[in-house]
């Protein structure tokens with residue numbers, strides 16, 4: 576397997592990782608990324624196959640499980656019940672319960688509320704240049720997920736702060752103070768949710784948390800810890816990725832002066848510039864894949880941003896083509912961990928982008944946008960625009 580070196584923190588790479596992906600893909604479907612000391616899959620076929628291969632998964636093999644430091648006890652206790660970090664049978668049970676509550680009826684019923692929210696935010700846009708991420712993209716997902724779950728919109732700022740602190744744990748370089756912040760946020764988040772869960776047990780309403788509790792009462796044994804972890808996962812996973820999908824999408828649309836948003840256009844926007852680029856899998860048994868041998872305990876990274884620009888699958892892959900048809904992109908993953916929130920994320924993007932373009936026909940970039948210095952979350956640090 577060819578070995579390639581690329582610092583994941585080099586500014587030119589973070590701003591535009593796609594030329595490196597092209598170079599890596601030319602080396603074969605898998606290459607060894609020196610800085611991560613890990614095999615990485617780059618072609619659409621390889622990423623898709625690995626994400627679907629049940630001989631690999633997200634759950635850490637027992638013998639590789641790290642010792643949990645006392646100062647991160649709450650954070651890891653929460654992760655231990657997160658479906659994203661589990662494999663069958665625990666994953667199947669948790670995911671089944673969430674899917675039963677997260678119905679397309681419940682998601683689609685949110686459309687009028689999302690539109691009303693977007694109108695309200697657009698009405699508040701100032702005259703001069705402003706950051707569209709702060710004023711719009713960061714607001715929509717957290718408020719929508721809070722409403723879906725039946726949590727008060729007035730606590731959106733707290734949810735954002737807790738979510739940001741917890742997501743800090745996934746950064747390549749994390750410090751002790753980031754760990755302490757994540758632990759404190761987890762504790763505060765759990766305490767906050769415990770109050771609402773207790774309230775919804777007494778007075779169920781038409782929301783996702785009540786529905787998850789009901790599923791528990793039907794003998795499905797969803798413990799309070801699992802309930803809290805699931806709510807936190809939905810809030811965290813549902814927020815950051817959608818914020819950056821919206822930001823990256825507005826950047827692409829404005830750079831191409833494209834203002835018509837339909838379903839295929841939303842898919843093309845996520846294909847071209849997805850917010851999450853790297854997901855890893857643990858190997859559970861000795862195996863051979865694409866001509867390379869792996870042993871139990873190895874890790875393989877799937878580079879979603881590279882797979883989405885594979886020229887074997889997408890002709891002229893770096894071009895934004897809102898009429899593009901073809902195989903599904905991998906921006907929402909594939910296999911048993913395929914994004915649970917994809918229907919909601921698609922609806923939010925469709926509503927938020929089309930309303931923005933319709934209500935602000937003169938929307939224009941006020942400054943060349945830059946991506947933030949984080950490889951794992953490929954999103955803009957600011958999106959300065961003029962709306963009027």
Ligand code: HEM
Pocket residue numbers: 626633658659660670720808809810812813814816817820845849850851854855905906907908909911912913914915916917919920921
């Ligand atoms: C999983 C992307 C929005 C909830 C995933 C995965 C990806 C992804 C790539 C798979 C991870 C893996 O295979 O290791 C995205 C993108 C989004 C988005 C690009 C926005 C455009 C959302 C929303 C929610 C959500 C809005 C919830 C409200 C989840 C959950 C999982 C997941 C719960 C774990 C599923 C499992 O482990 O079975 N997402 N996501 N996501 N996503 Fe999303």
